[in-house]
Amino acid sequence: MGMFSKPEKLGVYIDRTITEMNNIGIGSLAIVVIIAVFQGAVTTLQIAYQLISPLISKPVIGSIVSDSSMLELAPTITCLVLAGKVGSHIASEIGTMRVSEQIDALEVMGINSSGYLALPKIIAGLIMIPCLVIISIFLSNAGGILAGEASGILTSEEYLQGARASFLPYNLFFALIKAFTYAFIITTVSSFHGYTTRGGALEVGASSTKAVVYSAVAILFSDYLLAQLLL
């Protein structure tokens, strides 16, 4: 609970949060863009492959890809990747600070080390990861449109017609709920494993691995739970 006590200097915490937003958000943008585009493209091709029938209209493909992206692929796949990238970075950064006595130094100075190290990362994650998920949703659809056009399976108009027809604002809300939940899981689980590291370089690596694995399992578990509760 010490993590949520009053900051020693609010300005310093705000600066740190902005830095972390840059690390988590801008630092992960490239990988999120690549994954989202290919995810949408591959899903379009596979859905088209499975729905080859004169009885099914082509816009249905756009509808399925767009809904799948929003409800599952963009939030969950993006956050599983972020659990690897952001989670391991957080755990190894804090773990290294622990084993090199930098956290002890903070404590001796009278600074609440858990609050100083973890809180800006959690807040930054809660702000930036949902933004990345929204970007991922858009780019998934862009990938789907590109793949459809490139392969001649469906036109962009057909894709968008299907996507518009099936769009429900609640689905976007559901995607954001997932994104916030996963962001909290990634940042807290990773901070915890980093902060409780004991030993040396080997243990920092082990903490980093644990952070990724536990975050991924918690994401999948909460994915099921949220689907059960909210859909």
Add this chain to the structure above:
Amino acid sequence: MIELKDIHKSFGDVEILKGINAKFETGKVNLVIGSSGHGKSIMMKCMVGLETPTSGSVIYDNRDFTHLEYRQLREVRKEIGMLFQGTALFDSLTVEQNVEFTLKMFTNMTPAERKDRVDFCLEQVDMPGINQKFPSEISGGMKKRVGIARAIALDIKYLFCDEPNSGLDPVTSRLIDELLKSITEEFKITTIINTHDMKTVFDIGDDVIFIYEGNNEWSGKVKDIKTSGNEILTRFIEASQFH
């Protein structure tokens, strides 16, 4: 002054500190000596609050550090500076940002005032002009000096040093010793140094405490150390080849 009253510390069934009583005077270089694994570092960690004693009290100028509320504890900690064995400089920050860190966190100084104070502290440790370097870009001896500069950035009353000379060449080691002595005298602070370097003891020590198997085996003035009559202490000094 810092006073230890009957400090015990156990980890499970293993008792590391077995009732340490000691006084560390203001304005003096107080040395804690002893072989590795006999409890020096744990004692220092209990004193700065990184470990909680199983029983006993650490008194900082009539303030019982071991029984203070969290906020009061933080106030006392602002008066404490510590030089860690591995320096513990924040490796993502430059030298200037490291020294400036506590000023930013605990004072309302303007950036210009902070810069002046950082420059002053770096001059004190004879390290001017390296403000923009990162810890990874400077040598071990320089890191120690920057660590001291960071420790004295606030107007501290107590300076703790854990093995300040470990891993340093004899010349740099001597420089660090002299620096600690001069800072103690200039700023009238209570300095406590953990060491097993007897050269440090004879060069800069005022009072000495010898820790053996978790007990305060001997304490007194440096000048009396060779005539202490304590067999264990004599063996320790002989082993260090500085008798």
